[in-house]
Amino acid sequence: MFSKLVKKSLSVLALSAGALTLTLAPAAAEFPEKPVTLVIPLGAGGSHDLNARIITSVIPTYLEQAMIVRLTPGAGGQKGTQEVANADADGYTLLFSHNYMDMLQQYVDNLPYDPMEDFIPIARVNYAPASIIVRADSPYETFEDLVEDARARPGELSIGHSGNWGAFFVPAAQIMQQLGLNMNLVPYQGGGPAMQALLSGDSDFTMAFPSAIGALRDAGDIRVLASAGEERLYEDVPTLAEVGVTGDIGYMHRFILAPAGTPDDVVATLSDAFESLSTDPTFVRLMGSLGESIDPMTGPEYQELREQQAVAYEALVDTLTSQ
Amino acid sequence: MIEQFAEGFGMAMRLDTMAMMCIGLFGGMLVGSLPGFTTLMAMAILLPISFFLEPIVGIPFLLGIYKGGIFGGSVPAILLSMPGTGAAVATSRDGYKLTQKGKSRKALDMALFSSVFGDTCSDIFTIMMIFPIAFLVMQFGPPELFAVLLMSLIIIAATSAANPLKSLIMMALGLWLSFIGTDPLGGAERFTFGLFDLKSGIPLLPMLIGLFALPEVASVVIRNDKARKLSALVGERLSLGEFRRCLKTICRSTVIGTMIGIVPGLGQIVAAMMGYSAAKNASDHPETFGEGEIEGVAAAEAANNAVNGPTMVPLLTLGIPGDNVTAILLGAFVAQGLRPGPQLFEEQGATVFAILVAMVIANLLFLVIGYLSVPFFSRLVTIKTSILIPMVIMFAFAGTYVYRSDPVDLLMLVAFGVFGIIAKAAKFDVMPLVMGFILGPSMEYAFGQTMAMSNGNALAFFATERIGALAVLIAAPIIGALLWRRLYGIPRTH
Numbered sequence: 001m002f003s004k005l006v007k008k009s010l011s012v013l014a015l016s017a018g019a020l021t022l023t024l025a026p027a028a029a030e031f032p033e034k035p036v037t038l039v040i041p042l043g044a045g046g047s048h049d050l051n052a053r054i055i056t057s058v059i060p061t062y063l064e065q066a067m068i069v070r071l072t073p074g075a076g077g078q079k080g081t082q083e084v085a086n087a088d089a090d091g092y093t094l095l096f097s098h099n100y101m102d103m104l105q106q107y108v109d110n111l112p113y114d115p116m117e118d119f120i121p122i123a124r125v126n127y128a129p130a131s132i133i134v135r136a137d138s139p140y141e142t143f144e145d146l147v148e149d150a151r152a153r154p155g156e157l158s159i160g161h162s163g164n165w166g167a168f169f170v171p172a173a174q175i176m177q178q179l180g181l182n183m184n185l186v187p188y189q190g191g192g193p194a195m196q197a198l199l200s201g202d203s204d205f206t207m208a209f210p211s212a213i214g215a216l217r218d219a220g221d222i223r224v225l226a227s228a229g230e231e232r233l234y235e236d237v238p239t240l241a242e243v244g245v246t247g248d249i250g251y252m253h254r255f256i257l258a259p260a261g262t263p264d265d266v267v268a269t270l271s272d273a274f275e276s277l278s279t280d281p282t283f284v285r286l287m288g289s290l291g292e293s294i295d296p297m298t299g300p301e302y303q304e305l306r307e308q309q310a311v312a313y314e315a316l317v318d319t320l321t322s323q
Numbered sequence: 324m325i326e327q328f329a330e331g332f333g334m335a336m337r338l339d340t341m342a343m344m345c346i347g348l349f350g351g352m353l354v355g356s357l358p359g360f361t362t363l364m365a366m367a368i369l370l371p372i373s374f375f376l377e378p379i380v381g382i383p384f385l386l387g388i389y390k391g392g393i394f395g396g397s398v399p400a401i402l403l404s405m406p407g408t409g410a411a412v413a414t415s416r417d418g419y420k421l422t423q424k425g426k427s428r429k430a431l432d433m434a435l436f437s438s439v440f441g442d443t444c445s446d447i448f449t450i451m452m453i454f455p456i457a458f459l460v461m462q463f464g465p466p467e468l469f470a471v472l473l474m475s476l477i478i479i480a481a482t483s484a485a486n487p488l489k490s491l492i493m494m495a496l497g498l499w500l501s502f503i504g505t506d507p508l509g510g511a512e513r514f515t516f517g518l519f520d521l522k523s524g525i526p527l528l529p530m531l532i533g534l535f536a537l538p539e540v541a542s543v544v545i546r547n548d549k550a551r552k553l554s555a556l557v558g559e560r561l562s563l564g565e566f567r568r569c570l571k572t573i574c575r576s577t578v579i580g581t582m583i584g585i586v587p588g589l590g591q592i593v594a595a596m597m598g599y600s601a602a603k604n605a606s607d608h609p610e611t612f613g614e615g616e617i618e619g620v621a622a623a624e625a626a627n628n629a630v631n632g633p634t635m636v637p638l639l640t641l642g643i644p645g646d647n648v649t650a651i652l653l654g655a656f657v658a659q660g661l662r663p664g665p666q667l668f669e670e671q672g673a674t675v676f677a678i679l680v681a682m683v684i685a686n687l688l689f690l691v692i693g694y695l696s697v698p699f700f701s702r703l704v705t706i707k708t709s710i711l712i713p714m715v716i717m718f719a720f721a722g723t724y725v726y727r728s729d730p731v732d733l734l735m736l737v738a739f740g741v742f743g744i745i746a747k748a749a750k751f752d753v754m755p756l757v758m759g760f761i762l763g764p765s766m767e768y769a770f771g772q773t774m775a776m777s778n779g780n781a782l783a784f785f786a787t788e789r790i791g792a793l794a795v796l797i798a799a800p801i802i803g804a805l806l807w808r809r810l811y812g813i814p815r816t817h
């Protein structure tokens with residue numbers, strides 16, 4: 001009877017020791033030893049979703065683990081962002097974000113997290129440059145025509161955009177701020193409806209990304225007046241800088257964030273995987289067929305951009321909300 | 324164009340296209356029938372598969388998931404009164420009553436046949452009229468959308484219950500619930516009491532399951548007939564005569580659904596409700612609607628599927644996705660080197676027609692797959708109540724949680740469940756509440772946009788170039804009043 005008890009206690013001890021080694025194992029084992037979750041704080045079918053589907057179907061080659069997309073939309077992206085901010089800083093929960101959600105929201109809303117303190121960038125994947133477009137039958141032939149008319153009739157021109165404080169609202173507001181213009185910003189529920197409003201004549205101009213412009217421009221339905229980008233996106237269309245709008249305006253950066261406090265070696269493993277990903281032939285082919293560019297940037301490089309964005313967005317929000 | 328169509332027709336007749344469509348249809352049906360899993364999620368997850376397939380195989384595969392998923396959603400709506408999407412709400416109303424009467428098989432068959440009929444007709448109509456539809460789509464801006472949504476709400480309030488005051492109270496409550504969260508235009512927080520969990524508003528899924536499924540569970544438990552089954556019978560299959568009797572209703576709903584599909588931003592939910600209301604209004608026995616009328620199932624299902632054809636038009640002709648489903652399809656098109664837009668028909672006409680033809684074929688394939696699966700699904704309700712009820716409760720909670728893994732959603736589920744039980748006891752119909760909740764935000768957004776367009780001038784709705792919006796605004800209350808009088812106002816003699 002007694003020996004039975006001893007035997008039992010010994011086996012329990014052995015079991016718990018085994019369990020303990022198992023729990024302790026991750027510290028010693030190489031990251032990643034289980035699938036990594038990529039949280040997208042936006043809805044299904046958006047450009048982040050589509051980009052992420054390609055990333056996660058190729059990155060296992062370099063990460064040696066699966067990467068799983070989890071969509072957590074809500075509260076303008078704050079729900080998903082908060083989820084990652086609260087997650088363990090072990091590299092198994094990452095955030096796929098964009099700059100307006102990341103750096104601008106803090107100035108227009110009370111966030112349940114601090115974007116600068118709670119996150120570190122892992123890598124930028126790419127960016128989408130916005131262009132200013134008008135209908136083909138619009139009286140504006142050039143960006144200067146548009147600016148001139150906007151000056152002559154303050155508050156009368158209407159620009160359709162994809163949502164307040166979003167990817168087209170912010171550059172439009174920044175341009176208005178830089179050039180001292182006053183126009184009527186009309187929100188639409190996404191880039192598609194904004195484009196439709198332009199084509200049906202409800203707005204005077206709008207903004208769009210290359211994937212939405214391509215077919216309509218080739219068909220001669222719309223005209224591009226200016227595009228964001230260091231080099232010309234379309235040969236005969238000036239960049240924003242060429243028409244006198246300067247700074248990091250009109251770029252929607254797509255990048256990966258990790259919770260602050262993620263160990264350096266884990267960050268290094270993840271950064272390396274994303275770096276190798278950006279030259280992977282399958283990745284390049286799939287992104288190309290989706291009409292997306294690949295513009296890799298390391299975490300520290302992107303962090304510099306974030307800091308500049310924070311300053312610029314704060315100034316922008318101050319101007320807009322003080323009116 | 325005829326040549327392109329003929330070439331496209333030939334391209335679509337491929338064995339691997341058919342096989343992948345069948346896989347998509349079957350998978351979509353399974354996913355759609357599980358509460359909490361949305362068709363949209365399934366499409367997003369399986370999208371990369373289509374990248375590695377030929378366009379004429381990969382895109383029909385995604386379309387299969389989509390079509391299968393919509394029908395799948397009506398399965399729990401009919402069998403368990405558990406609509407997973409707004410589009411299935413109208414179906415569950417008569418569908419579940421039929422299940423209780425031991426006619427679940429008939430209800431599922433009717434849902435299948437009317438879905439396929441509505442979908443096929445609207446697809447064929449879309450193929451023939453694609454350019455006129457593209458023109459019509461452009462005529463709808465925010466003021467028109469606001470007017471149409473307002474009209475829809477008035478019609479729903481007027482037709483859903485005998486007591487219009489009760490309907491209006493519930494609808495107002497639904498509209499108020501839709502205000503909770505962040506103001507979609509200004510970004511201000513409303514009725515959130517500073518709680519972060521309320522910031523993104525009340526989620527639809529816990530509300531639907533809570534309001535529709537939990538009260539039914541409660542009433543079975545209260546009746547306390549442990550040994551009995553929810554329904555001992557699955558009943559007979561649908562007879563040709565019954566289908567023929569509903570054919571007029573199905574055709575009417577198909578026309579309504581197709582028209583609503585043309586208006587950007589309305590979609591399946593409005594179509595199902597309008598189809599249902601119209602059928603009830605046209606019937607000589609409107610009192611049977613809501614009490615297990617097979618025509619009600621037919622009306623709702625034909626209408627919500629007839630939306631599918633026209634919603635593809637802005638995508639194909641302009642490259643503009645109108646909703647999330649078409650946004651995923653846009654991704655699939657672009658990845659295949661097909662750029663939807665004005666030139667797609669000139670450059671790739673045959674492929675586009677092949678995809679459109681594949682849509683029609685998908686419907687026919689689905690008729691077969693659905694017909695074979697219905698007997699298995701319908702057997703679900705013959706499980707003993709003592710096993711089925713815990714299963715339903717588990718599905719309700721698991722489905723709510725799996726949707727976005729937020730424990731707060733479970734609290735919402737319980738809260739709406741309790742509310743639903745009270746409303747049922749007090750004989751308040753929850754349908755107007757749900758419709759107000761779903762359509763409220765779109766209507767508010769359209770109103771805000773109109774105000775922004777006109778710099779805050781409320782007379783913008785009455786501007787001469789917005790004559791369509793004006794007409795609908797004036798007609799809406801009159802139609803509503805007439806409908807109510809016709810349905811409930813004049814005593815009927817039988």
